[in-house]
Amino acid sequence: MTTRFHAVLTAAGIFIAGIANADPIRWESAETVRDGVKLAKFERTEPQLMKIAAMRIDLTLKGLSFTGTPRDPDWGKPMPDCTNRIIRTLRVSTAEFIRNARTPKEAGGRGLDMIVAANSAPWSPWTTPFTHKYGDPSGLNISDGIVISDHHLKAGAIFVIWKNGTIDIVSAIPEARYPEVLLAHSGFDILLKNGKEVFGKRGGDLHPRIAYGLSADRHYLYLITVDGRQPERSLGASYADLAALMRDAGAVDAINMDGGGSTTLIYWDEEEDEPVICNYPVKGGAIRRNGMNMGIYVKRD
Secondary structure (H helix, E strand, C coil): CCCEECCCCCCCCCCCECCCCCCCCCHHHCEEEECCEEEEEEEECCCCCEEEEEEEEECCCCCEEEEECCCCCCCCCEECCEEEEECCEECECHHHHHHHHHCCHHHCCCCCCEEEEEECCCEECCCCCCCCCEEEECCEEEECCEEEEECCCCCCCEEEEECCCCEEEECCCCHHHHHHEEEEEECCEEEEECCEECCCCCCCCCECEEEEEECCCCCEEEEEEECCCECCCECCECHHHHHHHHHHHCCCEEEECCCHHHCCEEEEECCCCEEEECCCCCCCCCCCCECCEEEEEECCC
16 A cells, blocks of 8 residues: 655645735635545745645544554563663554554554544654664653653643543643543644744744644644755745744644654545655655654544
């Protein structure tokens, strides 16, 4: 089974914007790629050249739920190729993650109707030769109510789904509340809180990036990627660029997740029965094996 890249013509499709934070994304004109999931792909030339994929997920979709990369069976043992760290997750690409999730249980998969997947938390080790089998995700990461990692950071940024269905972006979660969490994946920094930028002077460099955002009424989740490090195609985004894009999408709260070559946004094409990669993060288009991924699936009756 192959993984294909998705293309939407900007001139005839969604819209072409001129200045960051100047044009709201016209979701009514965007492509519906799954029930409750809209996708807009477009280009901006100001403040620099950016290729953007923006996805909106309707959080009121019946049966919608979240999951993430689980603990590896050897969780807690020393990494064989980096003995100063312990095994927490198996590194897999986001495409492998969604394929594995959709594989029937009797065939060794999870048997989930996963419709969207994205990379999430940053992870270590990231040193030569960059081929480590396992990952140690940064910050607090909980998948399906199970703690994957709990590295206490001075400045936290966490995308959280509570077991009661509430969804939020927060700076910290007290350990006493871990049993209330369905999913918590840490990012680098919070971009927006109640519509206001809160990242200060951080994030000024241009890189491929991915951000998660929420509408004020929590009706919608927004996932936005910006390709980068491709001078003739897309230079990347700063935190300010991402915050502007999130506002244009309709978000009031947003978080910057693990970017660079890890940046991956995917939906599952039911007709073709294969994952569709919405972005092209770096030159060459290689899909990195990430230490942490987040998935959205639909529970069927």
